[in-house]
Amino acid sequence: MKSLRLRLLVWVLLPMLGALALSAWLSWHSARDIALLRQDRTLLASAEVMAERIQWLDGELVARTPPAALAMFASSAHDRVYFEVRDERGNLLAGWPGLIGGTERPGNGIAYASFSFNGEPVRAVTLTRPILRRGNVVRVSVRVAEGRIGFNRLLHALWWPALLRESALLAFALALMLMGLTLGLRPVLRLRRRIEQRAADDLSPIDASELDLELRPIIETLNQYASRLTRQVEAQKRFVMDAAHQLRTPVALLNAQLDVLDHAEVSADVAATLGAMRQCARRQRTLIVQLLALFRAGAHDARQTPPTPVDLLEPVRQSCVELALFADARRLELVVDAPGAPVVVLGHASLLQSIVFNLLDNAVRYTPEGGRVRVAVRPQGDQVEFSVEDSGPGIAPSQRESVFERFNRGDRGDDGGFGLGLAIVREAVRACGATLALGEGAHGRGLRVAVTLRAATARVLP
Ligand SMILES: Nc1ncnc2c1ncn2[C@@H]1O[C@H](COP(=O)(O)OP(=O)(O)OP(=O)(O)O)[C@@H](O)[C@H]1O
Ligand SMILES: [Mg+2]
Structure with missing residues (x-):
């Protein structure tokens, strides 16, 4: 039972x-x-x-x-x-x-x-x-x-009334008992709801101080189990971070040495091989940078390092500069719609940089040549909306959840990316206490990604 x-x-x-x-x-x-x-x-x-x-x-x-x-x-x-x-x-x-x-x-x-x-x-x-x-x-x-x-x-005549009276009493007592059981089990149901409402990756301890005496040991055991699990997950994350760090130096060295060879006089065959090696080494460097960004965003603990005021226009400016040449090469119209004064939001500078860069990189990369990419920063009361809108192929509604998974590139088979950008964006958005929404661009075409951040009370940086 x-x-x-x-x-x-x-x-x-x-x-x-x-x-x-x-x-x-x-x-x-x-x-x-x-x-x-x-x-x-x-x-x-x-x-x-x-x-x-x-x-x-x-x-x-x-x-x-x-x-x-x-x-x-x-x-x-x-x-x-x-x-x-x-x-x-x-x-x-x-x-x-x-x-x-x-x-x-x-x-x-x-x-x-x-x-x-x-x-x-x-x-x-x-x-x-x-x-x-x-x-x-x-x-x-x-x-x-x-x-x-x-x-x-x-x-x-003597017995039946007594039997009926006793049966009625039993039925009444049972009804009271059912009511009592339902009321008595309410704390258990409330606790279940509290645990159900938690995010899948939330392993923080459950507050047992307000729980009934009988439930406390269960929750304390559960908390101990969760803390053991957290330690294990963190050890695994640290291991991957360390591995990526260890790989970064040799890959950077390899890239530098291949750059030196750029000017060496070599035969056409060797030049072609060197070109392929260079491309491969760059991809490795990008992968390591993306992996480190992903683990940094994922490991961000909002309780230990709460969001601080950051000018959102700074990462927007920096990403536009980084991607301007690429956008130009693809003959894209890159429009930035932002206020003249700094727009200060609550976040973390490196995470905001990851959010803005990855969204803009996707828009520039996946919009066909001659298209349009529009970046907008709109303060709305105590919130600020940052959006990137393009005239590209967009993402089908059925894929809008799965593209956030690591190494998921939707239908794309080219070697232009790793499928980590949106996973980084999601982790970074969570760590900044912001929200994220995917939708269609203007006239039902392309993709519009909107990130809603909390505005800092001071609009202008000191
Ligand atoms: N603006 C966009 N327009 C169309 N498709 C997009 C857009 N942004 C993302 N996608 C789709 O979502 C997939 C996942 O994007 P994500 O940024 O996570 O990975 P990536 O761009 O493939 O690789 P990476 O960002 O790691 O270099 C992409 O491969 C692409 O299919
Ligand atoms: Mg990407």
Whole structure:
């Protein structure tokens, strides 16, 4: 059974059902005792009336059965009533011969018995009385029996209401318990929601101070597990960062040496090979730079280094300068729409540089020759929107999530990039506490990427 609520309910329900069964059994016994007492009293009263009418007449014992003795049994149940009066030698004085037999006759006093007669269950009383005659005592026994229909009816009339009352009480208690369980389990559900709402990569400890006593150890264990996991993830990141750093120097050296060879006089074949090597070495350098940028953005902890005021126009200017030649070579119209004064946002200079450069690089790279790229910086209240819009092929809505994955280049098969730019942008945007949106460019063509940053309260840098 997977549900905690259901399990708790079953464990409460089982003892309650047991208690109900016990209580039903007890109330049945008490109802039966009352019904039996009532039937026994009627039987005894009838037997006593009959016994009083036994007399000596002309030297013989005579028993008369007065109508009052049988009228006592009149009821809607219409039970059959049997009786017999016998002397001590067993001679039948009144009643039906052989009507009641097979039961023990007590020597003296009153005795009750339940047995079956003529295939019908009956209850009987046997009353034995001494009758005096001239100093002699003769014992006479009167036995009266009645069917059990009336008894059963009374038993049910007494028992059913008690059973119904107890069942209704159980149902009421159950409803209260369900309510209590739902209310009692609310903290668990709230905690579940809190954990569900966390970002997939959020391994920061969960605050257990406001939780119920029973939940705290679970959360503390979970926090310990998360901190072990964080340490492991950080160790892996550090390893990749270190590896990229180690690679940077030899690759830079290789690039420098190949640049030196640029002016060497070599045959056409060697020149072609050197050209291919140079291209390869540059790609390696770019990959290392991108990997380092990605891990730096990913490792940025907003709690340790909170965003600081940075002029957004600085990385815009720098990226435009870096890409101007490339854009020119591709005959692209590069338009920058920004205010004249610095636009100060909350962020990190190196991360903002990564965001602006990668978005602009994509726009310049993927817009066909002769196209248009527009960079805009728009302060909007306490926010600033930075957008890059191009007239290129754009990104299909179905791919707008997957292009942010590492090494994902969409449908592109050329060796122009590594598929890391947008992954860096996403990490950097997160670290700056900004938001990112992909959409279509003007007239439904091309791509528009908008990054909404928080404006710093001071608009102008000191
Ligand atoms: N402005 C754009 N227009 C059309 N497609 C784009 C644009 N920007 C990104 N894409 C698509 O998204 C993919 C991922 O972009 P991303 O910047 O992450 O990687 P990349 O440009 O291929 O390589 P890198 O940036 O690492 O050099 C690109 O390969 C391209 O298919
Ligand atoms: Mg790119």
